[in-house]
Amino acid sequence: MARSANQKSKLLYVRDFLLRSSDQEHPVTVNQIIGFLSQQDIRAERKSIYDDIETLRRFGLDIIQTKEDGRCGYYVGDREFQLPELKLLVDSVQASKFITHKKTVSLIKKIEGLSSVYQARQLSRQVFVANRIKTMNESIYYNVDEIHSGIAQNRQIRFHYFDYTVDKQRRFRREGGFYQVSPFALTWDDENYYMVAYDSQAQVIKHFRVDKMVDIAVLEEERDGKRAYAALDMAVYARKVFGMFSGEERRVRLRFDSRMVGAVLDRLGRDAVLVPDGPDHFTVTADVVVSPQFFAWIFGFHTLAQIVGPQDVVEEMGNYLAQVAEMYAAKE
Structure with missing residues (x-):
């Protein structure tokens, strides 16, 4: 009988069947393997299956043999992902x-x-995708790929950057003009994906929401700002910048209720130095980018958190709260 075109792929089919159709609760028999191969127009004898299983074991596939009621079965045990x-x-x-x-x-x-x-x-x-808030930009995969290309090739990139209008239409910044920057890293913060890049014109490190970038192209110019990025610790940077809002970096002193230790460590990191301040409070000093998002984070703790210094940041927080209070003040 002539061999089928798939006969040479027999070992690969056996491997695929074991990986997809077996686990600890569902071992497969040699007859099941032979039946699957037959569906692929591949002839097989029991002895050849035993040989294939042994070959796959030597190759590194963790195939476990079971025996129950005199019936032998096989399944893949240790997988690349559990x-x-x-x-x-x-x-x-x-x-x-x-x-x-x-x-x-x-x-x-x-x-x-x-x-x-x-x-x-x-x-x-366990999949619950419906009704979750998701980006509307389908090109994000390609954006990430282009950004990585720029980083790998040590090249600058250009792109259009947009916001959404009330009617959910894109409105491009710079009146539709291109941004041109030197990409260095991608980071995830507050459920959003950001590109960290050096802006040569402004001579500063900036960040951009990846899902708000379109028309990305890798340019011939080499990246600028390598020294600025080398001096930047990305882990520390992510802790300082709240919601990726820009602002002036300041060293601030904060006072919290002792019940807020976990929340503070989650935000500032396990290396934050917490200093007891009486029986029910502690203080912590941290470098943060002072922005409305930072003030909102503090305000979210209500009376359990307070900025205690420096004084100009305390006053700025007071002004922020006054502006919010004015919005909700009762009208005559």
């Missing part, structure tokens, strides 16, 4: 506001493909 790890990935994709609905569904399908079909069903039951 089910709890895949659940973490699915949760991260679901929660990522900068990934569109369409791309979210596509990515989760690919993550499910890293597990057995039975584990994939467990992952599917």
Whole structure:
């Protein structure tokens, strides 16, 4: 009998069947493997399957043999990604506001493909994409790719940058003119994806929302600002900048109720020095970018947090609160 065109791929089909159709709760038999190969127009004998399984084991695939009621079965044990790890990935994709609905569904399908079909069903039951807030910019994947190309090639990039109008239409900044910057890193903050880049014209490090960038192109000019970026600690930078709002970096002293220790460490990091201030409070000194978003963070603690210095920042916080209070003041 003539060999089918798929016969040379037999070992690959066996590997794929074990990875997709078996796990600890669902071992497969040699007869099931032979049946699957037959569907692919591949002839196989039991002995050749045993040989294939041994070859795959030597290759590094963790194939476990089981025996129950005299019936032998096989399943893939240790995988590149375990089910709890895949659940973490699915949760991260679901929660990522900068990934569109369409791309979210596509990515989760690919993550499910890293597990057995039975584990994939467990992952599917944990998918909650509907009604989540997601970006409207479908080109974000291509944006990330272009930005990485600029970084890898040590080249500047240009792009259009936009905001949304009340009627949900794009309104381009700089009257539709291009931005030209030197990209250095991508960072995730407050559920949004940002590019950190050096603006040669302003001679400062800036950040841009990736989902608000379009028409990205890598240029021939080499990147500027390498010294400025080298002096920048990205982990520290992300802690200082609240909601990626720009402002003046200041060293401020804050006073919190002792119940807020966890929230402060989550924001400022585990290396923040907390100094007891009486039985129920503590103070902490931190370098932050003073902005409305920083004031909003402090205000979110109500009376459990207070800026205590320097005085000009305290006064700026007072002015911020006064402006908000004026909006809600009772009218005569």
